Amino acid sequence: MTTNNYSSINDESKVPQEISNSADDIDDLEKTIRKLSSKNTSLSIAIEKILGVPTNLDIAEKILQHNKCSDFEKNNNLVFLNNIEQKALTYCKENFKFNIDDFANYSLPSIYLEECIATGEKPGTYLLHRFTEDIYSKLFSDFINNPESYTPFKAADSSFQQSELDRLNRNLKTIAELYLYKAISISAYHR
DSSP states (O other): OOOOSSSSOOGGGSSSSEEEEOOHHHHHHHHHHHHTOOOHHHHHHHHHHHHHHSOHHHHHHHHOOOGOOHHHEEEEEEEEHHHHHHHHHHHHHHHOOOOHHHHHOOOOOOOGGGHHHTTTOOOOHHHHHHHHHHHHHHHHHHHEEEEEEGGGEEEEEEEOOOHHHHHHHHHHHHHHHHHHHHHHHHHHHHO
């Protein structure tokens, strides 16, 4: 991800603003987004599957040593990971805040014009992508910088022994961040 431009860049007001947006650009972008989000093609399904990698089983194998677990532990691994996956999707959905007024006032310094030209994107589309990227960067940064963010992701089933809860939660930070990153990727694809 690029530098977080959502907050501010030092002396940004002194740099000529060449990438900006107008009400017409915003309307055009909203129409395009609605049109694209209504498509449910095999290509979009394939992209979602790619963004879904690594799978729960891959994560269980690599992080929870699934192949060395008993059948009981294997079942717990998959239930635990599925639970974290759902919580990450919910967290992303609840905390992604796209404010149209903030976007209308968002601009980038002229140094980004070169990248915009190189990508061949329209300046309005490029600006929308950078603005959305900044929102997702802030969402992820806010999550990892707040130790309390991980608490809802912990395994806490009262029917488990403490040793099983400890085993599942041992790599909680890594697992929660991985699932949040996957949720952000899928959410960004749909935007």
